[in-house]
Amino acid sequence: MRNIAPTPPSSARRLRWLLALPKLGIVLLLTAILSLLWLLHRNEMEEERAALIKDVLWLEQSLRFHLNSNEEQLQQLAADLTGQAGAKKLFRLRAGHQLKNNPEISQLLWFDAQGSVIDALPTTTLPDQEIAAFGPPVAAKAFELASRLGKRYYSEPFFLEGNRAVVELMNPIFDEGQLKGMLVVVYPLDALLGNLVPWWFTEKYKVEIIDDNDIQYATKTNIDSKGSQSYEIPFDPPGFGMKLRISNYQNADNSLQRGLTLAIFALAAGVFWSLWIVRDLMKKRSQAEEALSAEHAFRTAMEDSLTVGMRARDLNGKVIYVNPAFCKITGFSREEIVGTSPPMPYWVPEQIEETFAQHQRVMAGNAPPDGFEITFMRKNGERFDALVYEAKLIDGKGQHTGWMASILDVTERNRAEEFARMQHEQLQFTSRLVTMGEMASTLAHELNQPLAAIASYNTGCLNLLDRPACDVREIRPALEKIGVQAQRAGKIIRRVHDFVRKSEPKRAPCALGEVIEDCLGFVEPDARKRRIRIECTIPGLPPIPADRLMLEQVLLNLIRNGMEAMAATPEADRVLHIATETTDSELRISVSDQGCGIAPEIRDKLFTAFFTTKPEGMGVGLSICRSIIEFHRGRLWAEDNTHSPTGSGTIFAFTLPLEAA
DSSP, rough: OOOOOOHHHHHHHHHHHHHHHHHHHHHHHHHHHHHHHHHHHHHHHHHHHHHHHHHHHHHOOOOOOOOHHHHHHHHHHHHHHOOOHHHHHHHHHHHHHHHHHTTOOOOEEETTTTTTTEEEESSSSSSTGGGGGSOOHHHHHHHHHHHTTOOEEOOOOOTTTHHHEEEEEEEEEEEEEEEEEEEEEEHHHHHHHHSSOOOOHHHHHHEEEEOOOOOOEEESSSOOOOOOOOEEEEOOTOOOOOOOOOEEEEOOOOOHHHHHHHHHHHHHHHHHHHHHHHHHHHHHHHHHHHHHHHHHHHHHHHHHOOOOOOOOOEEOOOOOEEEHHHHHOOOOHHHHTTTOOSTTTTTOOOGHHHHHHHHHHHHOOOOOTTOOEEEOTTSOOOEEEEEEEEEEEEESSSSSEEEEEEEEHHHHHHHHHHHHHHHHHHHHHHHHHHHHHHHHHHHHHTTHHHHHHHHHHHHHHHHHHSSTTTOHHHHHHOOOOOOHHHHHHHHHHHHHHHTTOOOOOOOOOOHHHHHHHHHHHHHHHHHHHHHHHEEEEEOOOOOOOOOHHHHHHOOOOOOOOHHTTTTSGGGOOEEEEEEEEEEESEEEEEEEEESSSOOOHHTTTTTSHHHHHTTTTSSHHHHHHHHHHTTTTTEEEEEEOTTTTTSSSSSEEEEOOOOOO
């Protein structure tokens, strides 16, 4: 497996700078291109303006030249009309010729000195006659000024019907210093532009005649649009603040320039969009690298904290990965294991065939699902038991690429289990010995009573048989009691055996009064022999679930202990009192003596097994009694007999639960 190194924070900062540089370069490139386009556009505008001024100057000169030429011709006609016969015929000939050659002239008139029309072409109607109602015609003013100045004079522009602007050129006719008449040329300004401005000029420009108030008098254009640039120059003659305004058309080629600009903006936007996409991709990659770095750190920490060895092998059995725990278990370094193929360096040489067979089963996919144990070898030659779990190694595409094994060193565990097993066996052996000892001690203790009774009855029978007048019928009761004691001894042996085996007591409905009476009948001879009086009041007691034989053993043991405790008591005070008490949940039986009592230093050891204060005692009686009572879910204890007249004595008491019998 390949370990991925984490990306340091400095690399992320460097990556952000690297991403910012292309964007800065694009911004600078776009700024340079826009600046270049602006400079080109500016140069183009300057060139257009220079060409416009040049053409305007040419047009102005052309118009001036043409008007001057007309003025010269008119002046020559005025000179020819002076003092010649047939002047009127000459006027018509020369005026017709001039009107024919100069279509910008709409009318040529000949006035006398008083302003009366002598002749005119093509008609004698005055051009401003139609607008006389608006005041003195400007032509009269121009007529007067030309007459007074004695030179050519242009009238102010004025509009005729149809909003057609015209100017008139006044050329006085003098003969020997006397005003003889006036030649007037009528120039419609639209005709002037239409005939004197060439067609190619209007393909490029729009020509207008305006005044200082921006009133338009005439125009000539092919396209009705607003020009990008214009230039104005005085239109003199005729003067009077009239100007020529020349405006160029919008260059059709600008659309290409605008298209190119839009294309540059579109390309720049595309580049920015691409950079933004790349930025997002790089950002996602950076985030993925950071997440991968965190995951790598987490996995490394997890691997370092593992105590389970991990080993990965490919499908051919070659080791491709081991974790630190595996190296620690085997003692080999990662470099010594990764890349190795069977036989592995940690295989035990003497078990090489068995280990290789297990390896083949794993490679075939037949590894036990619950794992298997195998012996491996550390680098120092030490053998250890390994518990191996094998699982398929699946890659990100879901392909089975090898096997992953988790390996536990179970040597100590196996040793602990073996040690525990040995201890358990030893404990069982010891327990059996203790059980045998308990059983032997209990049998010896419990059988002492029936065997003593059998021996006593047997002695009695022998004494009767030794009598000369022996009546065998007197022997029969003793023999029957011998049989009863023998059966009792057998039951004691069986019950003691069951008790020692820790089997449940055989509880059955039991009348405790009958049990006490049987015990009293059994100990009565002994009590009589010891001169002990037994006081017992047995009220009506409910049946309780109990093992009758075990309860008899408990009562006999307590009664006999009480009688033995009163061995040194004065005969008058040798009284053993047996009492019963019933509560709501339990039955309490007490055996009180007036003997020597129990010393405080031995009170805590009273129920300890094998502890006794009797020279011939075995120290198991009270221990067995307490166990029997506890088996019956009761409890047994001892307390001082404070009501004893001798001032000493002991009360042994036990309780039994009142359960449904």
